[in-house]
Amino acid sequence: MSNDAAVIGAGPNGLAAAITLARAGRSVVVYERAETVGGSARSSELTLPGYLHDVCSAAHPMAVAGEFFNSMPLHEHGLEWIRPEFPVAHLLPEQDAVIQHTDLEETAREVNDLAYAAELRPFLDRFSDLLRNGTAPPGLPENPVLMARFGLRAMIPATTLARLLFKTERGQALFAGHACHSCLPLSQSPSAAIGLMLQLAAHAVNFPMPKGGAGRITTAMASYLESLGGRIECGVDIGHINQVDAEQVFFCTSPRDMVRIAGDLLPSNYVSRLSKFKRGPGVFKVDYALKEPIPWSDPRVARAGTVHLAGTIEQLAASEATVAQGGHTDAPFVLLTQPTQFDTTRAPEGGHIAWAYVHVPNGSTLDQTQALEAQIERYAPGFGDVVLQRHTMNCAQMEAYNPNYVGGDVNGGANTLDQLFTRPIAALSPYCTPNPRIFLCSASVPPGGGVHGLGGFNAVRAAGIV
Ligand SMILES: Cc1cc2nc3c(=O)[nH]c(=O)nc-3n(C[C@H](O)[C@H](O)[C@H](O)COP(=O)(O)OP(=O)(O)OC[C@H]3O[C@@H](n4cnc5c(N)ncnc54)[C@H](O)[C@@H]3O)c2cc1C
Numbered sequence: 001m002s003n004d005a006a007v008i009g010a011g012p013n014g015l016a017a018a019i020t021l022a023r024a025g026r027s028v029v030v031y032e033r034a035e036t037v038g039g040s041a042r043s044s045e046l047t048l049p050g051y052l053h054d055v056c057s058a059a060h061p062m063a064v065a066g067e068f069f070n071s072m073p074l075h076e077h078g079l080e081w082i083r084p085e086f087p088v089a090h091l092l093p094e095q096d097a098v099i100q101h102t103d104l105e106e107t108a109r110e111v112n113d114l115a116y117a118a119e120l121r122p123f124l125d126r127f128s129d130l131l132r133n134g135t136a137p138p139g140l141p142e143n144p145v146l147m148a149r150f151g152l153r154a155m156i157p158a159t160t161l162a163r164l165l166f167k168t169e170r171g172q173a174l175f176a177g178h179a180c181h182s183c184l185p186l187s188q189s190p191s192a193a194i195g196l197m198l199q200l201a202a203h204a205v206n207f208p209m210p211k212g213g214a215g216r217i218t219t220a221m222a223s224y225l226e227s228l229g230g231r232i233e234c235g236v237d238i239g240h241i242n243q244v245d246a247e248q249v250f251f252c253t254s255p256r257d258m259v260r261i262a263g264d265l266l267p268s269n270y271v272s273r274l275s276k277f278k279r280g281p282g283v284f285k286v287d288y289a290l291k292e293p294i295p296w297s298d299p300r301v302a303r304a305g306t307v308h309l310a311g312t313i314e315q316l317a318a319s320e321a322t323v324a325q326g327g328h329t330d331a332p333f334v335l336l337t338q339p340t341q342f343d344t345t346r347a348p349e350g351g352h353i354a355w356a357y358v359h360v361p362n363g364s365t366l367d368q369t370q371a372l373e374a375q376i377e378r379y380a381p382g383f384g385d386v387v388l389q390r391h392t393m394n395c396a397q398m399e400a401y402n403p404n405y406v407g408g409d410v411n412g413g414a415n416t417l418d419q420l421f422t423r424p425i426a427a428l429s430p431y432c433t434p435n436p437r438i439f440l441c442s443a444s445v446p447p448g449g450g451v452h453g454l455g456g457f458n459a460v461r462a463a464g465i466v
Contacts, residue, residue: 003029006246007456008238008261009442011039011404014252015221016068016453017441020460021250022228029246030230033237036215037222039252040402040410041451043213043346047289047389050348054214054287055401056410058337058355059306061087061201062452063217064208065131069453072224079220080211082342084305087202089298090177091309091379097298098170100202107203111171119165120200123150127204134197135447137458138421138430154193155417158186159317161196169312175199176316177308180333182415183280183359185324186317189417207306209339213346217451241265241438250459252442254404254412255424258433265435270425277424277444278416281323282395282408284368285357289389293352294338296380302341309334309375323359328366332358334375351388362407365394404442411450412443421446431455431462439463 005021007014010032021028036042040056047053063069064081088100101107104124108116123130126146133141134150141147153161158179162172179186179195201207210216222232238244241262251258255274263271296302310316310333322329336356340347347353358372369392376383393401395408404412413423423430423444430445441459443449460466 001245001247003027003246005248005250006031006244007250007252007441008244009039009252009404010037010218010222010232010234011252011442012041012218012221012451012453013441013443013455014039014250015218015225016456017250017252017460018230018456019072019221019225019228020457020466022225022230024460024465026465028230030225030232031236031238031244032232032234035235037232037234038215038218039404041214041218043215046287046391051289051351051353052213052346053353053391054355057214057451058339059207059209060214060217060451061198061205061207062450065127065201065205066135066452066454067128067132068457072221074217074220074224077220077223077227079216081208082211083206083208084303084342086300086304087207087306088177089301089304089307090174091301091307091311092170092173093311093378097301098174099300099304100174102203102206104203111166111168111174113166113168113171115167116171120203123196124200124203127200130200131197135452135454137462138446150196154196155189156192157189158191158195159313161192162313172313173311173316176313177333180308180316180320181335183411184415185321186313187321190415190420194415209305209337209343211343211345213339214451248437248439248463250439250441250456252456254406254442255440255444256406257403258438258440262435262438265438267434270434273425278414278419279362279407280409280411280414281359282362282364283357283398283410284360284364284366284372284395285393285398286369286372287391288354288356288387289347290352290354290386291388292386293341294354294376294380295382295386301379302338305337305339305342307336307338309336309379320359323361326361328360328364328368328371330371330374332368332371332375334358334372336376360395360408362409363395364408365396367392367394411448413448415448420448423448429462431459
């Protein structure tokens with residue numbers, strides 16, 4: 001074999017695995033089926049020339065807050081983070097938006113509940129410990145008391161925890177918006193764990209976006225990898241492990257594709273257990289080229305990078321429950337970002353872009369543009385008049401773009417309690433397979449979806465290399 005290790009897939013986790021291997025002195029090659037690196041952190045002119053959209057990930061608190069990302073000198077490879085004035089705005093019908101400030105006390109005033117700050121302060125003060133423990137490979141936590149205190153809250157379903165922690169409709173809605181990122185019904189655990197972690201991250205580090213778009217994260221990682229001696233081969237779609245020239249192989253793919261590529265080297269009982277891996281809902285996504293900023297009724301919303309649209313905790317719980325039951329809703333939770341409010345490099349002078357998606361049942365091909373835009377119009381009347389062009393992606397198109405998103409599931413697998421620490425299957429190490437040559441390192445291993453690189457880093461640790 002001419003390489004010590006190969007990685008299949010140049011997403012954030014695949015590149016993180018390759019960087020960790022190269023730092024450990026291993027010769028490593030990354031194979032990527034697309035013509036460019038990036039996986040789900042890529043930017044592209046999806047609508048009109050000069051309008052640079054994020055094809056998938058858009059806001060990156062877990063990258064900015066994480067120790068692994070901070071260990072890489074990515075600023076030397078072109079990555080510059082932009083922090084919006086406000087991390088998040090949560091929109092509620094017939095009242096001012098709830099603005100989440102990085103400052104706890106200011107946010108407490110925003111939600112009319114001074115206890116808000118008291119509830120979150122103990123965890124915010126230990127946020128880096130919390131994040132390190134929460135995203136480490138399954139096992140005994142390094143800070144058990146902290147994790148037990150967090151777990152006592154985080155394992156309660158979001159709808160219940162919201163009422164226990166936050167006294168006002170505004171505070172509960174803000175938390176519920178974060179919990180919707182779990183893609184779970186809010187009445188189900190661990191929706192609150194994911195919600196709390198993101199809410200704390202927004203206070204700790206904001207919801208930053210790379211200048212020039214999410215693609216800058218992975219082009220910087222690729223450049224850093226090459227500076228360490230790693231090689232990347234784009235335009236190589238690995239269909240069988242025989243194509244791979246390396247002693248160890250790290251799969252930044254779905255478990256399904258790992259089986260397609262290397263199934264004949266894996267025992268049938270393991271393959272059969274992998275086939276039971278549960279998928280989460282999909283997304284329907286729309287990117288907009290705009291001739292003007294979004295005309296929000298509450299002008300402060302223009303100063304937030306990320307916007308949660310869809311109202312009260314009851315409304316959010318209802319929309320997420322409908323999707324979990326396989327339905328579509330006319331009043332979906334809309335996750336929206338508006339990067340050109342803070343980064344003028346991403347549109348021609350005066351122009352703007354917006355990125356938005358709603359949750360839909362896994363595999364749905366129903367066009368949800370109307371439902372999504374009705375939500376935006378509700379809080380920004382006249383939105384339709386500022387749209388120059390739109391680009392839509394349903395679940396099938398999402399999977400065609402990147403096969404890791406099976407049925408449009410953007411988290412690489414359902415975030416259910418039984419799959420939180422044991423994805424893709426319950427085993428001593430989720431990163432290892434029964435074949436000592438083969439490892440899984442994508443978002444389908446802990447800590448799951450998101451741009452943090454920890455699936456890759458943890459897999460190389462599990463291989464005993466670092
Ligand atoms: C619409 C959407 C919005 C998102 N928003 C956010 C967000 O705002 N913030 C955030 O932190 N996260 C977000 N995420 C999640 C995040 O992007 C992913 O969890 C993360 O990119 C997963 O990284 P990965 O390296 O595991 O895989 P991916 O990024 O999916 O990369 C996998 C790579 O492997 C390649 N590949 C697959 N099979 C093969 C093969 N057989 N041969 C060669 N190459 C192969 C693919 O082409 C792809 O490039 C979003 C995801 C989506 C889809």
